[in-house]
Amino acid sequence: MLAYIKSYLSSSQTPGAAGNMFWVLVYILIIFTGLSIAVMLMTWLERKVLAHMQVRLGPMRVGPHGLLQPIADSLKLLLKEDIIPTEADGFIFWIAPFIVVLAAFTVFVVIPFGPTHAITDMNIGILFMLGVSSLSVLGIVMAGWASNSHYPLIGALRSSAQMVSYEVAMGLAVVSAVLMTSLNAEGTGTLSMIGIVQAQQAQGEWFIFKFFPLGLIAFFIFAVAMIAETNRAPFDLAEAESELTAGFHTEYSGFRWSLFFLSEYTAMIAVSSIAVTLWLGGWLRPFPNWLNSPTWDKAFSLFPGIALLFLAAMCFFNAARMPKHPLFRVQTIGLAVFGIVLGLIGLFLFIPAVSVRVQDIFWFAAKVAGFMYLYIWYRGTFPRYRFDQLMQMGWKVLLPIGLGVLILTAGVALVQQNLWHP
């Protein structure tokens, strides 16, 4: 048993490809807990950042700077009464949140956090991701219809129309990135998520800079379409508070509602990871060409530890700034202990054997975190679109541009493949 567990550690494959069930389970558990924690952090960060953008303080009461607010929120949601409307279609009402959550979490099977850090590597990775995430719209439609009420139905109809139309533009952008993977000696591309990042490594260029500005435009189309896909501001017409109360989940409460909430944030992380994998080089560190010596490799591998130490220092700084009132003593001590924990984790990451394995995950997570911040930023900045403007943008702007970029990419790739490297 122990030998079976140890045998994977030296391999250079994903646990799924190596067929090692134990490590598959471990990875699934790690990713599930990691995602849940990330979603909790994200809700805290969103409220905090939005508040600061609007010159408010945001959550301050529960824990130092409201750090424990997500825990209080989730407790409240779990203890709430679970209501199923009498006129609702029972079975569909019951199963809809599970379908949405299932679709949001299944996607993470193929996301590569590093060359070996993925549950499995599928031959049709990106296709699988798009397909499974397109299933979540079914859950939303079912929820809206089964509630047997007007607001949810309108919300579900809006949401499904929006997601189906933006999927087209999204697909075109993805195809133009997949096309870039075929620029090698054999001339065959790949759909596997790990393969796509390895192609960027082999070509020494992130696809966002490839054939400038074609890669950038494709990335931009994807970045717009992915906000529409996840029903976030400024495209959050499906749950526009001022028009539809809460859209498709108006009739849901308590735990079921929290499942919708969880899946929305998980889906945001999932589409951000697609964007990072396809255009931003996945787990690759910044400046691989410009700063490429073993010394720089060493320096960049110190980053995860330094980042955590910085967070720890921030904790201590704020603990020192806490009001010197007896009522704040518990909070001050708590913040200091949190800082010590973060600092210890940071020091642990300086061990070379650990940092080599962790730095891929760190760079991937850092890029995804950038996207998550952008989501909050959009929500704080842009006013909501009208529905006809949204449709016009999807079909009349993004789709033609996407088609044009695809054709141009194919043309440039053909010229480069045949003329420059005959």
Next chain:
Amino acid sequence: MLSGIMLIGGILVITRKNPVHSALALIVTLLAQASIYLMLYAPFVAGVQIILYAGGIMVLFLFVIMLVSIDRSMKERQFNSQWVVGIIAATALGGLFIAVFTKGKDIFPEHALPMVENDNTQQLATMLYGQYMFAFEIASLLLLVAIIGAVVMAKKRI
């Protein structure tokens, strides 16, 4: 087991009175079909099946069904009562399947299934854009004609 799910789903599609339930049963059937494709070492076909049918077409189905008033259509008499013709057609199709199953060795060339999971997509692409280029182009032209026809019929003034 997958074919069992498919069969149950298919029966539910035609027996449910509520059209939304029928559509959802159809989705289950299509997903089970995608898994059968996966078991036949055709991951690309399975992925496309999920994206196009389960994720795209069925959502549009549901979209239309939800816009139609369901209460009225529930009361209306269902028009799937031509069971004599149905049984004849089903027996004919079943007979064809049994014939293919028993005499299949003579009709289709027999060889072991190659394990092509690793470059399935690439092989499919070479086939589609190489050997069957003409048929592929004709099919896409047909779809284009259908789209234009739908637009012409739906729009009053072009």
